Amino acid sequence: MSVFVDITPDESQVDSPVRNAPKNKWRGRATRAALPVLSVLVFGVVWQLVAASGVWNQTFVPFPSTVWRAFLDVSTTHDGVRGYAGYLLWEHLYMTLRRVAAGVIIGIVLGVLLGLVMGSVSWVRSVLEPWLTFIRALPPLAYFFLLVIWLGIDEAPKVTLLALAALPPAAVATTAAVVAAPVGLQEAARALGASRAEVIRDVVIPSALPETFTGIRLAVGMAYSSVVAAELFNGLPGVGGLVKDASNYNNTPVVLVGIFAIGFSGLIIDGLLRAAERRAVPWRGKI
Template structure:
């Protein structure tokens, strides 16, 4: 029986995850209800749940909770869409031509390690405090990981695969569309996962600096009034949405690229 259980790869992993979550909830419930920790610093699960219900019913600062969620997701998806439209084609070109790469690589490598808030002040000065500056900041955050993963993937395309296509009379455009791009797509999706994580963290930081709506703004504003229950609601919502996005992408990877990482 034990051997059969081990052979099932998913059940043990999911079981461990479920036990971990249950243990964290149990420790949280016991420690807060027995007053081991001040509720200001760590509210009880019951108070967090009640705060969540209150936000659903009344919203926050007169704005419905779903409006805050939509505003945050709008900024996120718009920036990711623009990054995909620009970073992937440019990354393919830079992967093909070392001269084009020499033009853009120093620029991207210069700003990539910089903390987003370091240059966000400039974006606010140039574009204002509305969504333009936030989308620009998120776009820059998503662009770098997508660009780097695309360039690296293009450079790893086997040369014999390209030579075989040329020997069969394929044009440069057909090689690009039918050989290079499909070969790079798994790595591009992986880069998108990384970009979503970086961009999501940057979104929260941007909303905490200059915003009047969004989940990040709720967390910051609630912390000013020591509403730790609302802060925890915002944190849990952000984490849950991030897990949902990543799970959708991983599911797509398993369905479309099940062969990746497997040997013949």
């Protein structure tokens, strides 16, 4: 007589990876959300300790509470004073973002188009690549004063400076992406009767999109890093102008408020760009 013993474990006692997948997914999301919050808390504690140590004068390292009060003062009307220089913080930030948006859109559009041409036509790349490298190597202040001489002190030099800061990263990234487009796919498309324009539209551009998005993010970052320089002259209202004007009077809390405003808005914009990238090129990192 044969005796069969069922040694299959009870499903309720088995930790199934499939069953635990949602739990692990939420745990991962919670960890990713908690780590930035923890880093901010640690930064705040270290800042408080450094300010309380008395090693540096409060003019140079103010307490976090002092910066918070400066934020409230700049954001509201108090004692008959409206914000800073007659503008609230959101109005300063709005003007800065408007300038950045105009410069970045111009720089990215021209940079991506230039990158497509440079990546597709080798002699154009040979002619223009040194000039892009030259512009990319220049710090914004090196040519901003020249732009002021040429264009005046209104909005034109500010937008032009931001466009020149955004153009090279977008152009270089797009050029590299187009050059690296799979040759086999291009030849297969030509063999199937596709024209040059159709090959660029259906093969080159989709394959170049991931690197192009990286170039766009870099372009926005370059424009943001140049915004204070762009608002050196006639920059009020504007966060860069606010930072410069406050620094003239050693008003460190307001300077820090402006820096945080630029930094946090930059984080939000970069997050939006990453979300757009995930939607536009969902295959990135998966093939």
